[in-house]
Amino acid sequence: MVSITENFKHWLKEDNSFPKDLVIDGKAYTILDRNEENGHVKIGNRIGTKGFVLKVKCDDKTSALKISIPSAYKNEEAPIKEKKLSSALSDYDVFIIPEVIGHIRIPELDEYFKQDDKFYCFILKWVDGTTLKNIIEHDSDLLSPENIQKHLEDILDAVATLALKKLKHDDLHLGNIMLVEQGTILKTKVIKIVDMGSLKCIDDTSSYGKRREDFYNFVAAVVHFRDALFKNRKLYVQHQQFIANIDQLIFKLNDDDGFRAFGDSIQGDDIYRGILKEVEGLSSDNLGNPKKLNNPFDALSAEHIPTNDILLKLFVHYDEFYTKLTSNTSLLMHGPRGCGKTMAFRYVSVNTQLSSISFGEELKKIPYFGVYIGCSQLQPYLSWINNVYSDDTSYYQKSVVTFFSLYLCTELVETFYNVSLNQEAQKFYEVKNTKTLTNFIFAKIQEQYQNSESIPELSTSSPIQHLKNILEKIKAEVYNSVLNKKDLPIILGDAFIPEVSLKAYGALNKSRKIAYLLDDYTFNRIPEKIQEALNKIVWFRSHYQQFSISSEKNSYSTKDYQGANYDDTREYDKVDFGSMIVAGDDNENHKSFIIDMMNHRFKSLGWKVKLEDLIGASKYRTHTSLLEFLKNHSGGSLDCYHGIDIISYLWSGDIALILQLLSKILKDISSDQEEKILPSKQHKAIKTFSETYERYIQNFHVYGKEMSSVAKSFGDYSHSALKNDGHMIRNLEFSLSTGEDIWALLKNTDPSAHGIAQELIKKTIFIELIDSKAKEENKAKTVRWQLKKMYYPAHNITFGKNHYLDIRNIDEFVCFLTKPNQFLDEKKRNKTNKNKTNKNQMELWK
């Protein structure tokens, strides 16, 4: 095979020297990109196997001069034949065909060739762009299902055109397919096929395989794109369905019987149309995400709900919570894990609502344009910065803010992109003009971007999508720089997000604020110092932007890195969702929420059953009736824990947990079941669940045994108080001066008791209620902890309260946490003695 030697290639790349002009057919072509002093021309990767390409200018027109090495053609006729062949394609813009053909002598090349060697050369249209090969190998972040599909359609069309003209390119790999921008106003990315030097006629005498070589290269292109997506794991995670669809296409393309593979799509004898139809269908979700749950207890946590569509169907709002969440002010909402924060935050985001069939009244209640930001996704990136660079304040601050800003901006742009695909949504959200927004972001990014390679110009065919890809790419660059503590390719300040929000607000016709729904903004996810670095952005107040934040109690910071404090009287509203549910004791509300939630699940599966029918009402609907029963019951089997009232009492705001319990009670039900589950069966399921749930505590490896002992002892103590005195004890209470902090006190007194206490609250074994002042004098408060209600059936206790465990001082608290058995036995003894004394005193009075 004739090809350029390694020596010559090296010369071309490193040591070349060319004259200023080359004369072809009497016309002088000036070589561009040439160093005037030494004649060196930057050729870059424009070196092929049989020649190279120079950028030249003649009569103000820039062209490509393709120079072939002398041995590339067998005879003088060959290049002329090539030009003649390619002229058949002159009507098709996709092919870059020679305009002029000639030959030249270049004395500078004499060292590598014979002196009388002629160099055949072709003048072609100059195209600015990059090859698809280059994108796949070095810029795969820029790939998307949409642009891959478009490129494949275009390549297939070009192959079909060649076949129609009875020609074959014969070297149609991705390195010979360029992606260039076309048009003046409506700039679009189109492919151009270059290097037509191997163009050949095909006739019926050619073997079938030889005739189809271009087609095989198309198949190879399909495979290369598929593998590029597969290797880029970020894209793989996002587009698994698309990859599965390409795999199916490859399977069909491998079939040696075209009719069998594409029979359904073939019109007449034209297999290309059949394949084109398959390619056009690549982006469709035909295998798709599951359209419904597999069973009523699938996806217990919001995170596991497979699609936004299902989430919309399953969402039931807890009124008080939802009203706050859909307000037009910045919000800090904290509550225990599993109380439905993620579900609600996902529900109010635009991306979820786009799955809605109609943009009706319910949606109008959401007054903002919600962009969901899950902190679990941000955590790994920001934690890295936190762990490694916490002693370099300047780098730390810059990298945290830049990464966070890019992340938010990408999510915002993606949301706008998703809206742009849905006309109904565009109308609903009054999307007016996204061009100003995208141009603004692009200009800002371009202005700040400091890498040697500039950002490619924004495509006008789908600028939002292109911008999203650019942002993703820069985000990855920022992270890579952070990994190796290199200068950041871009630095964005605190003002970037507010500026972007303002433009986005404008794009929505100023009808809705931009709301960033920052879910799980806890120290566990976003460390305290990072939160302080970000709080200037997060708590920035304006008429066009708000942040709604979900967190856990004592797991967020309200300070920023400059020490300013943001509080709930000015910057945001604070809502304690945990206390709202737990302390509310509003069982009717709980009941209707649980019934609604379960019935939504049944309905989403097309089941006719209703929870209230399957479970029925409880025999003991009030705390006192249950108390009476439990107090007086002796021996025999119990069946008191049954019915919807009891199930509602058991709920402490943890949605996944109540669904788990229901899954045990309703274990074997069918879609059309009419009979109620027997109370004894319900009781057994609830009791077993409660016992297992309590036993589970010991499995926590941090203070598991200690916490298990605290919960068990407290449950036993409560049971004994119920049996002996008819007391309902579910809380422990501890009086403190207003200025004192229980956590600081515990830490100073006994660090391990402090650790146990922290874990008890973190794992929601106890729930920390809002401090009370009801039984205190001035300047004092009561710290109140409630044992999670799910543990009560394990101890045969009731859900109400008429007494509490009184912790009188910090030493008692420490004792309760570290030696619960001993401490509570002592309490019981004291109580018995006190009862005896009281009894004696009563007898004295008699």
Add this chain to the structure above:
Amino acid sequence: MSNRVEKTQPMNTLYQTEDLIGQLPGATALNQLKKNTTHILILANGFEDRANAFINKISGIPKYKATTVLIAKYTTNTNDNDQTYPKMMDGVNKICDNKPKTFDADDQQKVFLTINQAISKFEETNLLDVTVDISVSSDRLILAIMHSLLKSKYKINLSIIYHEAASYTPSKEEYLKNKEDCIKKVLSSDIQEKGVHPAFFSPLNHGLSKPEYSDFIIQIPTLKLERPFAALMDSDENFFNRSETSICWILGRPEEEHAWREELQKKSLKKGLESRDFENLFTEHNHYVCSTLDYQDTTKLLFKIIDESSRKNITLMPMGSKMQTIGASLVLSVRSECKVMLVKPKRFNKSAYTDGIGKAWMLSFELEKAKEILKKVGCYNIKLRGGKESDSLPSS
């Protein structure tokens, strides 16, 4: 145009993982080193007998030289480790003219940065020789070292050295004498590791999750179960309600004289799960067994499990043998969507750990080549006409 295609049509088929992984080097007995020099030598300072086996060996080779020596120091059992440290330093001083650099073995980010920094000093070197003795390296350390080397842009020849211990606790005799008692001992939290720290997601392998995908755990447990269980408890708020389809186990099959440990591990794991009300999490269908020495076994299996788990957020808990961890690290280099959860013990019980020095093994990787092979797993073998295979895109 006819739509009938000749039988000679080229087929593009997926590479066979078996074939690809088979191209990676296997462990060979460490009889003689290929070279008497290395640019970077990475050692770990531990308390086991085998901790200094390799440094003792190479410091006895007259001309052996290492340009840079990095020593990983643990924050656990520091007093025990200090006892073996002077001997290690004696050896290091014989083979290296430069002062060795110590670093925190338990901080994966620091490991990454230290190795990166050390490598960058050899910018001018075309092919860098790196030797790592993993005989007493923790899973956290092995993963961090491998991650740093596999992510490096430099061409690296990597030699991994591994000395087995001569005997492990419990011994074969003890086990055969009283199996139940041994299982109880394994399940006792005090036998070899005393307490654990909270589990953590590796900062180097943080994964790429998608909120709507379901969680899936791949657990490669150690024989001592406290750490694997701790990782499970911390992995998910709803672990309580997990089903057997959301988790799979890769147990270890040791070679020849230690093969009995496979049964001990399986029985202990089942018993441990039973006592925690999780007996449903271990079934005949959700567990596999892989060689503890042949890392390729683990590599192949992990690729299979991960590539078949579409639409899942995968958490890998690689706490098995050192070679299994090497196998896992190779997979992680090209399956970055998997996050890794790890647990650090608070303290080891030195007296109940391993004894003596067993067989020595070596793995020699040309990392560039290995990376190319790993990248092909799950991809197509493109065949052009005439059955010619195309490894990469043709150059223009």
